[in-house]
Amino acid sequence: QVQLVESGGGVVQPGRSLRLSCAASGFTFSSYGVHWVRQAPGKGLEWVAVISYDGSNKYYADSVKGRFTISRDNSKNTLYLQMNSLRPEDTAVYYCAKCQTYYDFWSAVDYWGQGTLVTVSS
Amino acid sequence: QSVLTQPPSVSGAPGQRVTISCTGSSSNIGAGYDVHWYQQLPRTAPKVLIYANNNRPSGVPDRFSGSRSGTSASLAITGLQAEDEADYYCQSYDNSLSGSVFGGGTKLTVL
Numbered sequence: 001q002v003q004l005v006e007s008g009g010g011v012v013q014p015g016r017s018l019r020l021s022c023a024a025s026g027f028t029f030s031s032y033g034v035h036w037v038r039q040a041p042g043k044g045l046e047w048v049a050v051i052s053y054d055g056s057n058k059y060y061a062d063s064v065k066g067r068f069t070i071s072r073d074n075s076k077n078t079l080y081l082q083m084n085s086l087r088p089e090d091t092a093v094y095y096c097a098k099c100q101t102y103y104d105f106w107s108a109v110d111y112w113g114q115g116t117l118v119t120v121s122s
Numbered sequence: 123q124s125v126l127t128q129p130p131s132v133s134g135a136p137g138q139r140v141t142i143s144c145t146g147s148s149s150n151i152g153a154g155y156d157v158h159w160y161q162q163l164p165r166t167a168p169k170v171l172i173y174a175n176n177n178r179p180s181g182v183p184d185r186f187s188g189s190r191s192g193t194s195a196s197l198a199i200t201g202l203q204a205e206d207e208a209d210y211y212c213q214s215y216d217n218s219l220s221g222s223v224f225g226g227g228t229k230l231t232v233l
Contacts, residue, residue: 035222044124044227045160045168045211059221095167106215106222108158108173115167 002026002111004096009116012086022079022096022113030054030074033105036081038092039115048094049081050105057105064090086120093117125150126212126225133231134202142228144195144212150223152193155215159188159197162209162227171210172197199230207232 008020022034036048049060049070058070069082079096093115100110127145134140144157151157157175160168170179172188175195187198195214199206212225 037224044209045162045213045224047213047222047224050222061221062219100170100173106155108156108170108213109160109168110170110173110179112167112169 002098004098004111004113006094006096006113006116009094009118011119011121013122014087014120016086017082017084018086018118020081020083020094020096020116020118022081024077024079024096024098027098029072029077031102033099033102034072034079035097035099035105035109036070036079037095037097037109037112038090039095040089040092043092046092050099051079052105053102083118086118088120091118091120124226125216125219125223126214128210128212128225128228130226131229131231133233134199135233136202136204138202139198139200140202140230141199142197142210142212142230144197144225146193146195146214146216146223148193149218150193150214150216151190151195153217155217157188157190157195158213159186159195160211160213162211164208168211202232204232206230 035050051070095115096113097109098111101107159172162168175190176188216223
C-alpha cells in the first residue's frame with residue numbers, strides 16, 4: 001500500500017533553516033510528481049511546491065519562492081523540502097502528497113502523508 | 123484571501139442535501155483547469171473525494187458528486203450523514219500564479 005512518511009519537523013527560531021523529508025513506499029516513486037502542502041494551526045490548506053517525477057520541473061508558491069527548495073532522490077524514494085530564512089508565518093503541519101497521474105503534476109492528490117509540524121518561534 | 127472562494131460553513135440535517143461552492147476566475151476554473159475536492163476529518167490528513175471535476179475514486183460513496191461551470195465548481199452531498207461532518211476543500215491550477223491553489227475550506231456541520 002502507498003505510504004508517505006514525513007520527518008524533520010520541530011521548533012526552530014526565525015531566520016534559521018530546516019529540512020523536511022518524506023519517505024515514499026508502495027508505488028513507483030520515480031514515476032510521479034509530488035507536492036508539499038501545509039496547514040497552519042486552525043487554518044486551511046496551502047500549496048507550497050511541486051516537483052516533477054524526474055526533478056526537472058519545480059514550481060513554488062509565491063509565499064515561499066526564494067526561501068524554500070523542493071528536491072527528490074529517486075534512488076532513495078525520498079522527497080525533501082529545504083526551508084531557509086524561516087518566518088513565524090511558516091508555522092504549519094507540512095504534508096507530502098502524491099500526484100494521482102504520472103503525466104500531470106497538476107492532477108489531484110491521491111495520497112497524503114500524516115504530516116510533520118514545523119513551529120517557527122523564538 | 124484564497125484565490126478560490128468557498129463559504130466558511132454550511133450545515134444540514136441528516137438525510138438532507140447540501141452543496142458547497144468554489145468560485146474562481148478566468149485564470150483557474152474559468153480557464154478550464156480541473157477542480158478537485160478533498161475531505162478533511164478532524165486531526166487527519168485530507169482525502170480526495172472528487173477528482174477532475176466529477177470523478178469519484180473507488181470507495182467514495184455516490185452520495186458525493188461534483189460539477190464545474192464557468193468560473194465555479196460545486197460539491198454536492200446527498201443523504202447527509204453524521205460522519206460527513208468535516209472540512210471540505212476545492213483545488214485547481216492557476217496559470218497566473220503557475221501553481222496549485224486551494225479554496226479556503228468549508229466546515230460542514232450535520233445538525
